[in-house]
Amino acid sequence: MNLLAYLTELFIDTFGITRPKPEQQRTANLVIGGFLLLFGIIVVGVMAFLILQISTGSHGN
Numbered sequence: 751m752n753l754l755a756y757l758t759e760l761f762i763d764t765f766g767i768t769r770p771k772p773e774q775q776r777t778a779n780l781v782i783g784g785f786l787l788l789f790g791i792i793v794v795g796v797m798a799f800l801i802l803q804i805s806t807g808s809h810g811n
Contacts, residue, residue, distance in 0.1 A: 754783040761786065 758779045762769055770778035 754779050755783055758782045 755775075761767075761782050
């Protein structure tokens with residue numbers, strides 16, 4: 751959970767969004783962290799798919 755809290759704080763500092771209230775901190779960590787994790791998984795998946803397509807030579811055929 752510490753990594754998730756760190757990533758959430760980094761996201762809040764980077765994009766300048768309003769900090770959640772202390773009682774909303776856990777929910778904000780889960781929501782923002784979940785979206786960041788989902789985004790990361792999608793990026794890795796797309797990259798893996800593209801690398802696979804290029805390495806097998808099946809693009810455009």
